[in-house]
Amino acid sequence: MKLRLSWITPNQRMVLVVSLFIMLTGNYTFLNRVADIYFADSGHLAFFVSVFFLFAAATAFLLNFLAYRGLTAPVLAIFLLISSATAYFTDKYGTVLNDEMLINMLQTNVSEAGDLLSVSLVIRLLVFGVIPAVLLVRYRPNSMGPVAEIRGMLFSGLLLILFMVLCIAPFTSTYASFFREHKSVRFYANPTYVTYSAVNLAGRIFKDQGSQKISAVATDAKPTEVLESEEPRELIVLVVGETARADRFSLNGYARETNPNLQKEELVSLKNVTSCGTSTAVSVPCMFSDLTETHFSLEKVAKLENALDVLQRNGVEVLWRDNNSDSKGVALRVAYENFRTPEKNPICDEECRDVGMLKGLEDYIDQRAGKDILIVLHQMGNHGPAYYKRYPKEFEHFTPVCKTNELANCTREEIDNAYDNAVRYTDYFLSQVITLLKKYDGSHETAMLYVSDHGESLGEYGMYLHGAPKAFAPEAQTHVASVVWFGSNFDYKLADLLPYEKDHLTHDALFCTLLMAYELDTPTCSESRKTIQAQHNSSIVIGRQ
Numbered sequence: 001m002k003l004r005l006s007w008i009t010p011n012q013r014m015v016l017v018v019s020l021f022i023m024l025t026g027n028y029t030f031l032n033r034v035a036d037i038y039f040a041d042s043g044h045l046a047f048f049v050s051v052f053f054l055f056a057a058a059t060a061f062l063l064n065f066l067a068y069r070g071l072t073a074p075v076l077a078i079f080l081l082i083s084s085a086t087a088y089f090t091d092k093y094g095t096v097l098n099d100e101m102l103i104n105m106l107q108t109n110v111s112e113a114g115d116l117l118s119v120s121l122v123i124r125l126l127v128f129g130v131i132p133a134v135l136l137v138r139y140r141p142n143s144m145g146p147v148a149e150i151r152g153m154l155f156s157g158l159l160l161i162l163f164m165v166l167c168i169a170p171f172t173s174t175y176a177s178f179f180r181e182h183k184s185v186r187f188y189a190n191p192t193y194v195t196y197s198a199v200n201l202a203g204r205i206f207k208d209q210g211s212q213k214i215s216a217v218a219t220d221a222k223p224t225e226v227l228e229s230e231e232p233r234e235l236i237v238l239v240v241g242e243t244a245r246a247d248r249f250s251l252n253g254y255a256r257e258t259n260p261n262l263q264k265e266e267l268v269s270l271k272n273v274t275s276c277g278t279s280t281a282v283s284v285p286c287m288f289s290d291l292t293e294t295h296f297s298l299e300k301v302a303k304l305e306n307a308l309d310v311l312q313r314n315g316v317e318v319l320w321r322d323n324n325s326d327s328k329g330v331a332l333r334v335a336y337e338n339f340r341t342p343e344k345n346p347i348c349d350e351e352c353r354d355v356g357m358l359k360g361l362e363d364y365i366d367q368r369a370g371k372d373i374l375i376v377l378h379q380m381g382n383h384g385p386a387y388y389k390r391y392p393k394e395f396e397h398f399t400p401v402c403k404t405n406e407l408a409n410c411t412r413e414e415i416d417n418a419y420d421n422a423v424r425y426t427d428y429f430l431s432q433v434i435t436l437l438k439k440y441d442g443s444h445e446t447a448m449l450y451v452s453d454h455g456e457s458l459g460e461y462g463m464y465l466h467g468a469p470k471a472f473a474p475e476a477q478t479h480v481a482s483v484v485w486f487g488s489n490f491d492y493k494l495a496d497l498l499p500y501e502k503d504h505l506t507h508d509a510l511f512c513t514l515l516m517a518y519e520l521d522t523p524t525c526s527e528s529r530k531t532i533q534a535q536h537n538s539s540i541v542i543g544r545q
Helices: 010-025 028-038 042-064 069-093 099-107 110-116 119-138 146-181 192-207 280-288 307-313 354-358 361-366 412-438 494-500 509-517 523-544
Strands: 233-241 317-322 335-338 373-378 444-452 482-486
Touching: 010 042, 010 069, 010 119, 010 146, 028 042, 028 069, 042 069, 042 146, 042 192, 069 119, 069 192, 099 192, 099 280, 233 412, 233 509, 280 509, 307 317, 307 373, 307 509, 354 373, 354 412, 361 373, 412 444, 412 482, 444 509, 482 494, 494 523, 509 523
Parallel strands: 233 373, 233 444, 317 335, 317 373
Antiparallel strands: 444 482
16 A cells, blocks of 8 residues: 555645645535534534535545656646635636626726725735745656656545545535535535636637538518608617616606606616626626527627627628627627727716717617618616716715625625615716617607616625526626617507516517517517517416415
8 A cells, every 4th residue: 555655756746735725725605504504403513524525525626647657746836826816806706607697807998907906806816826826836846757656646536536425425414415406505616616617618719610600590570561761760779787786766656756857757777677697798688689598608699690680681680889898799790989089988087988988879869860770789788897987986875885895895785875876877877878869759660778788796695796697696797787678660669568568578679679670570570579469468367466
């Protein structure tokens, strides 16, 4: 046995040390959530210890087969950096780094990334990432020959498997419950879950490197009526909101006055809308797709047209203006304008404001007389965690506010105040959109539709921001604000929509809603309308009972 233990090389011993270090310093949230479940019964202390060593061994098993000779120290150094960064965001915000969150990170621009920087992040990375990584690379042991390294790798892997079996064996029934009923807890295991997510994302990206031919959708879309040349044309502004919770709109019964401007307008607030995802990267492509959430995937949607393509193919002038990161692939084939910089956006102070997207729209509309127009405005909205940056100083109505991106260091009142001030700025922005549309009420069929991409956690259950896996995401991240305003000439009236204001609706409805607004219909949309009507009628019957 002494001879065989000598097969474990210095590199494999280094893997074990680093794995224990990561388990101790990078898994506070994971271990805390396990403790919350099992420490109510003191008899589960042994199980908790077993979980610690099981996941440490699983980390070692993962790293064991990535660490070979001269690659060992660099690979372990990279994992130290990854685990320290992952631990910071998991511990501070309750963030789960799944493949969708990794996509969000890859698509984050410099300004958004800057909102996440903090002194505590730098300290965390230095103490638990950079310094250990530097020491590791500097004092790495000498590698043995190829045969000895491979033998040590295989032998260590076998021992780790046996050790994991020994960890599980005394608690098989408890582990069966843990893996079956507490899947969400395992998402916080660091670095195993983020590694799994990265590999999964890399596989998806590699798979998508093939043909990127875009397939047409809704080719059977047909006009529901033939317009005379002198009849008013549609002019619709679709505002894609950012991080706006439905329960923070006073239009929906929130006690604070967060919609002082919209409350003066004749409109309908749809009070029960659920988002397709919990991140911009998922929700925005999903809401414009005809796939519906059930069949949606980022791989599929990248190869399909969306509602904007269908409208443009049927003669609608489509313009996307963006004050967020980008359109997430939705506006690749329509006119696109970036309003994140002062070169394009005339209203910029600490950052460029959403209301700046309205500048020049009158000229755009006037130059397209006699044509149907759809203008999409993608907001910066309530993008966190620096909510205090999302509105000009004069909109700081609720005080005191949280003036840091480290939300856990603020009181709940300060976070709520900053977030609600940003909602009030969205209220002002939407009122300005309506004011613009009213100028064309006599010449066009005007309408505004506002819908947020997802919601936001503001400290409930120890969670902040958004992006939690949809399977266990809190309602705060999926229950989104949505508002509809119609001009006097629009085909549909608010009275037609009012009965549905409390019905459960989803982002799935947007695709057909846009087609219907421009007098286009498909068999799929006809069935969708029937389903919504049936659900509405059913809810009325249940309500009467």
